[in-house]
Amino acid sequence: MELLYTRPKTLIKPGSYYCPGCLHALAGKLIAEVIQEMGVQDDTLLIASVGCGGMFKRILDVDCASATHGRAAAAATGACRCAPEKLVFTYQGDGDLAAIGLAETLNAANRGENFVAILINNSTYGMTGGQMAPTTMIGQASTTTPGGRQAEREGYPMHMCEIIDQLTAPRFIARYSLDKPAEIRKAKAGIRHAFDIQRAHKGYSFVELMSNCPTNWGLSPLQSLEFMREKTLKEFPLGVFRDLEKEETL
Template sequence: MEAPVQTQIVYTRPTSLTDTPMHYCPGCTHGVAHRLIAEVMDEMEIREITIGVAPVGCSVFAYNYFNCDFVEAAHGRAPAMATGIKRVLPERMVFTYQGDGDLASIGMAEIMHAAGRGENISVFFLNNAIYGMTGGQMAPTTLPGQKTTSSPNGRDVEQAGFPLHMAELLAKMEGSSYVVRRSLHDPKNIRMAKKAIRTAFETQRRGMGFSLVELLSTCPTNWGMTPTDALVWLEEHMVPVYPLEDFKVAPELANLKF
């Protein structure tokens, strides 16, 4: 007689995520980013004091998926709303969750001034190099030569300029304490992304000012690829343009262990 099979649960839904089915396309890494943020909130035991700010874009319904207090901002205005919340309720942990169109286009002024003022908020910036929700148009982060619905022959830098490197720009602001870029294309980089998210929240908890984690993300639907091919494309094409680096890390954060 065969011995009974021993089972052990090693993977469960974080308390900081609801059980609402997500609307994201198959292969989109927004869901991965959501889970990482939720896991960190659970581990830090900050869910009940955290307020998130949702953007306009593919993640506009983020407030349905996170099991914490949430507000919805107008397009690009999440940093301004987060600033107001944090100043009125300084004991709360406040974060924004934004895409490249929301943060790097219509919200460019908001994010630059929030960093310049050193607002004590944490920003999680998903960069998939395209406008996802509105049909796959060229974004501020679209790669040179990348084809989109509004650049069918590829992004022409002579006409449209070069992509914006937001992490590098924001790291130059005196008010920023922690600015890094990570990716969500494989397990190793996902683990590194989670550590960066934790560090961003730790930066805020210590009252050290502005923090931002840029996360390279996939958009299989608008890239016209399978989810697997999109992961490969991200690694081969996006990472060389957007290097995965620490652009600014305050000395007090350099040796954090978790």
């Protein structure tokens, strides 16, 4: 019988620590597949964050340094400078990267540090119970904005790809969604492209993956995918914002 698919060897058993239907699990599997396909398991250093994304370090079988909340970009800066032979990447939630870690994120991107930042945007603080994140949309309810986010009171949602696209140094900036197979395939190709840029020592890449949080959104996994299509993907347009690799080969 032809073997069509196996679990990547880069994932530790028993597997997911996430809630049922949480797309963190899918994001982690894509990254694990890319690392296996590149044959770099022993050369990879994950800079883990705090939040549900922090659980990724429990399932990905690579070397890992765990940063405190928001400090992943600073830790990754040290890691990629001290160990330039390593594939260094961060895996961060929107609270971790865009709130407490915003300064580190922007300054590392501005310096063009040689690591990949992967942002999992579920428009909430998942792990701590669904508080408002910088990415929470206007009108979206959270435990800290039970009547919905109001621009006059809490400001507007922050679009990290668009903000990082204002900087000169980053080489690759893209936003993908994990809600359906065609987009998932694009997301995997984008992660691979970013990792290839890092391995070639060409600098900073930013990959945002649109995700969900069925538990704190108060929705079933299927309803959460509908919510993404009706709400979050309209607020956060998908696409490649910058790819200097392509521009150089034109």
